[in-house]
Amino acid sequence: xxxxxxxxxxxxxxxxxxxxxxxxxxxxxxxxxxxxxxxxxxxxxxxxxxxxxxxxxxxxxxxxxxxxxxxxxxxxxxxxxxxxxxxxxxxxxxxxxxxxxxxxxxxxxxxxxxxxxxxxxxxxxxxxxxxxxxxxxxxxxxxxxxxxxxxxxxxxxxxxxxxxxxxxxxxxxxxxxxxxxxxxxxxxxxxxxxxxxxxxxxxxxxxxxxxxxxxxxxxxxxxxxxxxxxxxxxxxxxxxxxxxxxxxxxxxxxxxxxxxxxx
Amino acid sequence: xxxxxxxxxxxxxxxxxxxxxxxxxxxxxxxxxxxxxxxxxxxxxxxxxxxxxxxxxxxxxxxxxxxxxxxxxxxxxxxxxxxxxxxxxxxxxxxxxxxxxxxxxxxxxxxxxxxxxxxxxxxxxxxxxxxxxxxxxxxxxxxxxxxxxxxxxxxxxxxxxxxxxxxxxxxxxxxxxxxxxxxxxxxxxxxxxxxxxxxxxxxxxxxxxxxxxxxxxxxxxxxxxx
Ligand SMILES: Nc1ncnc2c1ncn2[C@@H]1O[C@H](COP(=O)(O)OP(=O)(O)OP(=O)(O)O)[C@@H](O)[C@H]1O
Ligand SMILES: [Mg+2]
Numbered sequence: 001x002x003x004x005x006x007x008x009x010x011x012x013x014x015x016x017x018x019x020x021x022x023x024x025x026x027x028x029x030x031x032x033x034x035x036x037x038x039x040x041x042x043x044x045x046x047x048x049x050x051x052x053x054x055x056x057x058x059x060x061x062x063x064x065x066x067x068x069x070x071x072x073x074x075x076x077x078x079x080x081x082x083x084x085x086x087x088x089x090x091x092x093x094x095x096x097x098x099x100x101x102x103x104x105x106x107x108x109x110x111x112x113x114x115x116x117x118x119x120x121x122x123x124x125x126x127x128x129x130x131x132x133x134x135x136x137x138x139x140x141x142x143x144x145x146x147x148x149x150x151x152x153x154x155x156x157x158x159x160x161x162x163x164x165x166x167x168x169x170x171x172x173x174x175x176x177x178x179x180x181x182x183x184x185x186x187x188x189x190x191x192x193x194x195x196x197x198x199x200x201x202x203x204x205x206x207x208x209x210x211x212x213x214x215x216x217x218x219x220x221x222x223x224x225x226x227x228x229x230x231x232x233x234x235x236x237x238x239x240x241x242x243x244x245x246x247x248x249x250x251x252x253x254x255x256x257x258x259x260x261x262x263x
Numbered sequence: 264x265x266x267x268x269x270x271x272x273x274x275x276x277x278x279x280x281x282x283x284x285x286x287x288x289x290x291x292x293x294x295x296x297x298x299x300x301x302x303x304x305x306x307x308x309x310x311x312x313x314x315x316x317x318x319x320x321x322x323x324x325x326x327x328x329x330x331x332x333x334x335x336x337x338x339x340x341x342x343x344x345x346x347x348x349x350x351x352x353x354x355x356x357x358x359x360x361x362x363x364x365x366x367x368x369x370x371x372x373x374x375x376x377x378x379x380x381x382x383x384x385x386x387x388x389x390x391x392x393x394x395x396x397x398x399x400x401x402x403x404x405x406x407x408x409x410x411x412x413x414x415x416x417x418x419x420x421x422x423x424x425x426x427x428x429x430x431x432x433x434x435x436x437x438x439x440x441x442x443x444x445x446x447x448x449x450x451x452x453x454x455x456x457x458x459x460x461x462x463x464x465x466x467x468x469x470x471x472x473x474x475x476x477x478x479x480x481x482x483x484x485x486x487x488x489x
Pocket of ligand 2 (some may be wrong): 041042043085162
């Protein structure tokens with residue numbers, strides 16, 4: 001379980017990117033971090049991964065405070081994984097199979113086990129057909145899937161996803177939603193996004209970030225009705241909330257609920 | 264996108280046993296080179312070209328194009344070997360500035376053998392490069408116990424080539440769209456900007472790559488599996 005306490009972070013140039021962030025992983029299985037461009041979502045994720053070192057405050061995993069020596073970081077990163085905003089960054093090898101196998105090989109799995117896991121994880125993101133393709137032939141959306149598969153192959157406890165749907169078409173976005181809904185069955189997912197519809201539908205709990213500070217948190221249906229907080233954070237409301245507010249219909253949690261609703 | 268790489272992934276021999284391909288190329292590169300026999304060289308050239316073009320289905324014209332650059336260098340070095348000064352048994356010579364310049368029968372023979380040797384080695388190398396994705400070549404090298412440092416360098420260089428080309432392509436395109444190459448003056452300006460930015464971008468990408476490697480639990484050795 002992840003717990004972030006009073007986390008502050010400052011870039012070398014003096015820019016204060018995070019101020020007193022408190023996040024409690026117990027609040028939900030799928031946690032959303034929402035905020036406009038440049039509010040510090042990626043910076044927060046880099047801090048959680050131990051890539052950037054917090055100025056003050058702490059990050060706790062399973063009750064143990066994160067320390068930054070090589071050995072404990074490695075142990076920590078077996079449990080806590082990240083899918084970067086830019087899939088190019090994630091992909092290292094030239095071939096989909098080898099790329100997914102990369103982390104597994106670093107952990108000295110046997111080749112049979114690796115093969116099994118590569119197939120499984122590609123299957124989970126519905127991309128088995130890509131297995132033999134070279135990475136540089138893939139489209140952006142395909143790269144996103146492959147980079148997710150590369151992380152699913154590890155059995156982590158927590159998965160951080162930085163903007164999993166940015167740059168995806170509506171169909172792919174829907175697919176990604178299903179993928180996340182499936183992933184959450186075996187690990188906790190923390191998602192950053194400015195796609196409010198996605199966040200509303202898949203998250204159990206959300207944190208609103210504005211200029212490096214958490215300005216509101218709670219269940220999606222509670223947070224998304226706070227018009228003032230959202231405007232201040234330069235965020236929009238999910239369309240399901242807008243419908244609820246305008247037509248006084250019940251509050252739908254997903255598109256299906258809305259479509260199946262008969263007055 | 265490198266042309267060689269494209270073919271390496273899209274040829275009819277891609278899934279053929281990489282070790283066999285590796286072995287075949289090594290025969291041409293090492294064994295024939297040690298035996299040093301013209302007939303074997305010619306045989307190798309014909310065989311390798313045949314396999315690359317007819318079996319792996321690499322377009323013949325593209326294949327020939329690839330020989331152009333190495334051949335320029337080859338011919339330049341052959342000329343220096345061929346011509347000698349103030350020798351006696353020339354089969355052809357000219358007299359300038361009080362010097363006899365010409366070539367002998369031996370040097371001609373030597374050039375012929377050398378030409379065939381280089382041609383044959385090139386055809387072996389191209390066969391391997393055009394039919395085998397880089398990652399498989401690296402695996403092959405690892406199998407024959409090439410030191411880890413060299414493997415690591417190969418992987419990193421290969422990766423960097425793509426980062427470099429990609430960044431350059433993107434920036435060049437962006438500059439063109441903003442009329443950066445309209446006349447001489449702004450062309451020079453654009454090129455200098457491109458080079459400066461390229462350098463910065465590459466450092467940035469290098470940092471990103473290190474972060475990604477760490478998150479993928481890299482511990483100082485590239486494991487490529489078998
Ligand atoms: N290396 C850096 N040095 C200094 N400041 C930085 C650096 N990286 C990011 N910043 C600044 O920190 C702030 C937070 O950036 P961050 O990338 O975390 O935002 P984000 O919420 O992920 O935005 P986006 O939605 O666009 O991805 C921004 O104001 C940015 O300008
Ligand atoms: Mg970001």
